[in-house]
Amino acid sequence: MKILYINPARLQSGMDAVITGAPLSLISIAAMVPEHDAKLFDFKIDKFHEKKFRSELNRYDAVAITSMTPQVYSALEIAKMAKEQGCTTILGGYHPTLVPEFVAKRDYVDFTVRGEGEHTFKEVIDYIDDNKNNVSIKQIDGISYIDKDGKVIHNNERQLEHNLDNFPMPRRDLLKGKLYTYLGTTTRQVETSRGCPHNCKFCCIIKMWRNSNQPTTYRTKSISRIMREVYDVNEREKPDFIFFCEDNFTINVKRTNKILDTIIRSGIHSKMHFSCQSRVDTLYRNPDLIEKLYKANFRQVFLGIESVHQQSLDAMNKRNTTPAMVKQVVKSLRDKGISIFGGVILGFPGETQRMVRQNIQNTIDLDLDCVQFTPITAFPGTDFYDEMKEKGMITTNNYKFYDLFHPMMRTPQLTSKEMYRLVAEGYAAFYLKGWLIRRAKEYLNPFGKFNWMLSCLGRLVKQGVLGGLSMFYSQGITTKVISDELKNKEELMKDINISFQKTAAEKSQNGIEPKPLKSEKVEAIMEKT
């Protein structure tokens, strides 16, 4: 059989302007059916001409399309086109998992795959391919489809694979010739674990990687498997960076240390840089980890900073994080020459316009290398979404706007229009008021801590700076949108400074220690097993 794997269109706004990540989802499921012909069409990279694309579709028996929530209309459009050209259509990924009905009810989608894709995809392909195993469609766990009476059927859920090492290596050969970049650097993703033991209010990871009879699921690959993947990427593609792409690479500190030690011992870190996503509380409690990350040539860390307001952090279920910890961790990382891409959530319920502006100003003061300001977003399929819907806070059902750039909800304090204005204000104040000069001074200094940037500076400027700026201008983001309130820093931050210092002082005076992390309990459990 011939299978075309499809990554849907680029988004107009948000991170897509500065990052083009390879679809690890598609190359992971493709690895499960190596006996079938495979090709990857990536709308973010490959040129699209409808006529040509349709005639290309004629050559395939099946298409496998991935979709996050804001891409879902594009994914459905492609599925419709593929069906018209006679292909069997299979859709999977975040949105089909979180809101399966939305996808499965379309008569041009043959199979909607929910949750972990590998085993389900293989069974679907075997089923389409003359049903060699002679199973009934009802026996394929993890799919939704329309039955012959026109009813949407959701089969039993697919249990997660216990041992991630049992999955074959992703089909990286399918990425050949496509230029995937993060802020201009050639970057490839490697996934070392799935799931997360935390429970941040706004996050959909927990719903994605979970057996419904368990509160949480966290699974890891073995270190030898991770190293095989690192070597495979290096040999094939020699990227500037490998990005350990799971949302929290440092969940289990002992395991993270082992991975870093192995990387250092192997010497592979002299061939490329690494980056990962981590949490402030983990790095705060484990400063040695920052040292070791640096030694292993990690030069970029994605951190969820979220808010300068403790009340928001608490309400987000990030009670273990304080603004003082954020400040400390950011300083420690940057002092070493590790750049930080921070995620900051604007307008969490309870935050007024003034509080949001304080959050923006605090982000500027932290002097992060890059920031993504996200209007508080409730992804459909999460408990947070249900709660916000019940309270009448959801302002649009158009998933196009669920892109972490446009607001999709309001709060008791902010309308969605005000929220959008604040996002624009945040980006303008952060990036258009001296950021470029500050960064250039650091990155262009051949003797400075960030001199590792020099090798990819041209591409960084082209994609990271010019791509980002042109996205801002296309969205009407200029310095004109910065409010007088944000311009008057002293007045704006006067109460923040007090509570900021108070938090730190309180902690040292009272000797208050943050509560043990749930992840540390998980570590203890994992050590025993």
Ligand code: B12
């Ligand atoms: C790396 C990453 C990116 C990269 C690369 C994206 C890419 N092309 O894959 C970049 C930085 C570009 C990115 C951008 C965005 N991202 Co992103 N990203 C991730 C991250 C951290 C890892 C994704 C990954 O590779 N996982 C590993 C693979 C193997 O898992 P997977 O993709 O889920 O695929 C499995 C299953 O879903 C399923 N499956 C998936 N597709 C298909 C298709 C078929 C046919 C089948 C059968 C099965 C199947 O099988 C796979 C194997 O089990 C996830 C969080 C996470 N931990 O997953 C967020 C995440 C997916 N991103 C998210 C979002 C919102 C975005 C942005 C909208 C943010 C923004 N405003 O810029 C953009 C959208 C970009 C776009 N147009 O594609 C959300 C999605 C939420 C949602 N409900 O859709 C997540 C979950 C982050 C979060 N915590 O909220 N992202």
Ligand code: SF4
């Ligand atoms: S730590 Fe990251 S992945 Fe885990 S629940 Fe929080 S936001 Fe989601």
